[in-house]
Amino acid sequence: MINRLLLLMALVAIAASGFLLPSQAYAVDPPKEVRFAFLNGPRPWILGKIDGSFDKAFGVPVKWVRFPSGPPALAALAAGEVDIVRVGSVPVTSALSRGIPFKVIALSGVIDTSERLVARNSIKTIKDLEGHSVATVTGSTAHYALLAAFKVYGVDAKKVKLVSLNPTDQVAAWKRGDIDASYIWGPFWHDLEKEDGHILLSSGQLNKDGYYLFNAYVVSDKFAKDYPDLVAKFLATFQEKVNEYQADPEGSAAKIAKELEQDVEGAKQTLAGLAYPSLTDQLKVEWLGDGPTTKDSNIAKSFGDQAAFLVELGELRAADAPKSFAPFIDSSYLKKASAK
Amino acid sequence: MIIPGQAGDRRRGILVSLASVTVFVGLWWVCGRLKLMSPLILPPPQEIWDSALEILELGYHQTPLWRHVGVSLGRALVAFALAVAIGVPLGLAMGLFPILSSALEPFVQFFRPLPKIALIPLAILWLGIGEVSKVFLIFLSTLFTVVVGSAASVKGVGLGKLRLGAALGATRLQLIWKFILPASLPEIFTSVRLAVGVGWTTLIAAEMVAAESGMGWMVMNASSYMRTDIVMLGIILLGLTGYLLDYILVIIERFAAPWAGKE
16 A cells, blocks of 8 residues: 555656656757668768767767668658668758758768669660660669769660669679669679679769769758757767778778678778768858858759759659758758867 | 348448548548648648549659559459469368378468568569569469468368268269368458458569559659658559459359358
8 A cells, every 4th residue: 555655656756747847947958869860881970880989979879770772761750760861862852842851961972983884794885775774773863863874975765774673682683684784872883893794984974964963961950950069069970980981991991891791892992982072171162052152052053953853754743842952951060060 | 239241231331431431531631731740741632632633644654543553453463363273272282181281381381471572682583573573472472371271271161061971972072072162162262362462462562673663663663752642642542452352352252152151
């Protein structure tokens, strides 16, 4: 009986404190954990997954949630299941157009040779792809790059059989000879190149024709509003990891490959296939811009181009595409992080 | 007073079902109207309706909507037909011959609960990225349920009846044809209905393999672009078609085994 009374009193006390606490707390409590969505690609921030740098910088644990590709990661962000996502620019474009509340805070890497159009050795030029089947991941940066390459190199897209396959399935289809080419990210092209494959094009070569492909860090509006300091700390730590990678590319690649259980050579080439503009450089109009210049920035323009492209494909309603993507780019965290 | 099968009860049952669906859609519509839910997370019925009209007129990815439905149905029906053609005799044989049952049981029980998505890379390696691998995935997920159900149905046949048949001088073949098969047919139908339900859910996995049309593919493709309106439309179509398939099976059962549930 006394036990029950004690239990009841304890319950009442807990309930009361629950009611009272919010009125006493004047700031948002630190989060229990910060949730990162990561994809399989080898990237410098994985070094922070290995040594726990992000956990140390935040003072709270980081939960790393793995996703097979960008769109499901952004769907999880929409559902409030993750806070910070590293994702390609095309999924970002469609998710922003569909009204998922998040901001682009920085570039995690600019795609150069980390995404490649790989074809059978018998296919010599991009134009030769006509009459062959080419695999890609629907809605990815690689898909965009592939169709951009068709435009730039005068390939009649109607004569190419596009095959939508996940990266691991592409490797299986390649081994059987069911696909003749693929536009795919590292380390997967490594498997194709090992078996009768060679590079026809890499995404960096499309820059001169105005096509920029990049990976971005995006953060949910709710998290950014509640914890702006943590977002800045995140970027500062990210830059440290990039510096660490650049100081020792070989050693870093080995560590990252081991963490992701991938082939070291593929990881090394993928990591080297991205450019990592510094946080300070990203504030220039060539990249995100510093706020006032953001509307003229290359990244804002590039999002606009990708939206137009998705409308042309019929994947996005014209009415859904924002007139400008500048309002969805928030470079204030870049400023805070680079000032430190 | 619950006596199933009376005409008045059945009519009332249909009315209640209709009413519950209407109330559900109505509530959903109101939620959309009052903007209680972000249209991204739960697109309101009017948005799905608009998308449906748009796709009916223009098609999805240059393919008319009826073709997406037809392509999926085609894949599924071929797989179902194969699964029944192979699964029913195999299951019956397993039910009749305990040795065969012991030999095959481990494989059946291993494959039956296996998520068929896990087999996609193997299906591609073995059968390529054409129609065969898609049909194969649906076939596999259907087959084992049919086998298990058919095998079990034989055990449900009363021993007394078989003894009676044997006493009257029926041959083994006659016993199977005149006694075992009719008695197990209703249960076989139940297992086929269950299997078709399971197989239909594999459609999405099957159409993840290099598809360019089909309802499962439509759902996957639209989800890559956060087009939740089209995702919902695809889900509704998948659900309705699955419902229809089940209904057709019920009708076939009524003709093929009118004695079901009447003993």
